[in-house]
Amino acid sequence: MARSQSVFVCRACGAEALKWQGQCDHCKAWDSLERLAAAPGASERVEPSPAASLEAANLQAESSSRLPFGLAELDRVFGGGLVPGSVTLLGGEPGIGKSTLLLQVACSLAQQWPILYASGEESVAQIALRAQRLQLSAAQLELVADNALEAILQRCAQRQCALLVIDSIQSMRSTLLEAGAGSAVQLRECTLALVRHAKTRGSAVMIIGHVTKEGSIAGPKLLEHLVDTVLYFTSDAGSRYRMLRATKNRFGPVNELGFFAMSERGLKEVRNPSAILLSRHAQPVPGSVVMVARDGARPLLIEGPGGSQSRSGTASRCPGPRRESALDAAGYSQSPCRAAAGGLRRVRQPGRRHRDR
Numbered sequence: 020m021a022r023s024q025s026v027f028v029c030r031a032c033g034a035e036a037l038k039w040q041g042q043c044d045h046c047k048a049w050d051s052l053e054r055l056a057a058a059p060g061a062s063e064r065v066e067p068s069p070a071a072s073l074e075a076a077n078l079q080a081e082s083s084s085r086l087p088f089g090l091a092e093l094d095r096v097f098g099g100g101l102v103p104g105s106v107t108l109l110g111g112e113p114g115i116g117k118s119t120l121l122l123q124v125a126c127s128l129a130q131q132w133p134i135l136y137a138s139g140e141e142s143v144a145q146i147a148l149r150a151q152r153l154q155l156s157a158a159q160l161e162l163v164a165d166n167a168l169e170a171i172l173q174r175c176a177q178r179q180c181a182l183l184v185i186d187s188i189q190s191m192r193s194t195l196l197e198a199g200a201g202s203a204v205q206l207r208e209c210t211l212a213l214v215r216h217a218k219t220r221g222s223a224v225m226i227i228g229h230v231t232k233e234g235s236i237a238g239p240k241l242l243e244h245l246v247d248t249v250l251y252f253t254s255d256a257g258s259r260y261r262m263l264r265a266t267k268n269r270f271g272p273v274n275e276l277g278f279f280a281m282s283e284r285g286l287k288e289v290r291n292p293s294a295i296l297l298s299r300h301a302q303p304v305p306g307s308v309v310m311v312a313r314d315g316a317r318p319l320l321i322e323g324p325g326g327s328q329s330r331s332g333t334a335s336r337c338p339g340p341r342r343e344s345a346l347d348a349a350g351y352s353q354s355p356c357r358a359a360a361g362g363l364r365r366v367r368q369p370g371r372r373h374r375d376r
């Protein structure tokens with residue numbers, strides 16, 4: 020990374036600039052440029068990448084089939100199992116269960132393949148304790164508590180791991196750069212190094228990214244366009260249910276929803292999500308409407324208050340009978356009367372907060 024000239028990277032959009040300026044030319048964000056500085060002694064990578072004929076590459080692609088997760092809801096979101104050499108970014112608010120989900124996945128896959136779980140946030144003992152609490156068999160899983168990315172990649176290459184889990188990208192640091200962990204420059208360069216590693220070594224990489232207040236991972240589009248798949252993990256405050264949605268997926272469908280429930284033994288898949296979207300009343304409730312919303316390939320039954328029920332003036336803002344498309348019903352648009360439909364708020368598109376603003 021020895022560059023003759025300094026380069027500045029925007030922490031909001033990832034655009035590069037040759038000189039520092041107050042405003043990013045690309046996204047117009049103020050004070051968002053950070054200098055990309057190589058650490059003293061760091062040298063440019065010079066060894067050539069291995070080349071292969073198309074025929075050989077096709078043979079390799081055929082033999083490397085997807086690895087099944089063992090969780091049908093996760094397979095649904097991915098469009099089948101995990102693709103070798105793919106890079107997945109898992110975003111969500113702190114504490115929602117991202118580490119729990121990936122620890123479960125890593126332990127399950129480690130029964131058959133070499134898997135490396137690298138955490139820059141917890142010690143090996145803490146991760147082992149969590150695996151024990153979730154009653155996971157982590158005997159075959161290799162754990163490493165480190166935030167030096169190069170050392171993690173080296174270990175992954177030595178073990179020829181099928182999957183490398185990075186928990187989290189904000190805690191990782193490339194020793195080739197001067198900037199501190201979590202800075203825009205580190206986030207971008209570490210993600211690029213992980214992508215390079217995945218594409219040349221064939222290991223799948225799953226990266227945990229904490230979302231910012233604005234609902235995006237480290238500034239909109241800074242990392243999203245570098246990886247193959249972007250998943251968002253969301254829930255309503257206080258709810259034990261979690262929803263997982265792919266907002267970008269190079270190897271499968273986008274906007275397919277996966278439902279999970281958080282329990283003492285980790286995340287359990289919800290096989291019939293309509294059951295949690297319908298309220299459980301002993302008697303039929305006047306004014307309550309059940310509608311069918313199609314989200315992804317699966318129809319969902321959703322219950323909410325109807326527009327004609329007048330109780331507190333809510334109905335006056337929704338005059339007459341109305342037709343709502345399935346997308347509206349699933350919370351894609353937000354008019355006052357729809358927002359009032361409490362039941363509908365549960366199916367809300369993850370990661371949309373920053374798009375609304």
Ligand SMILES: [Zn+2]
Binds near residue numbers: 029044
């Ligand atoms: Zn920018």
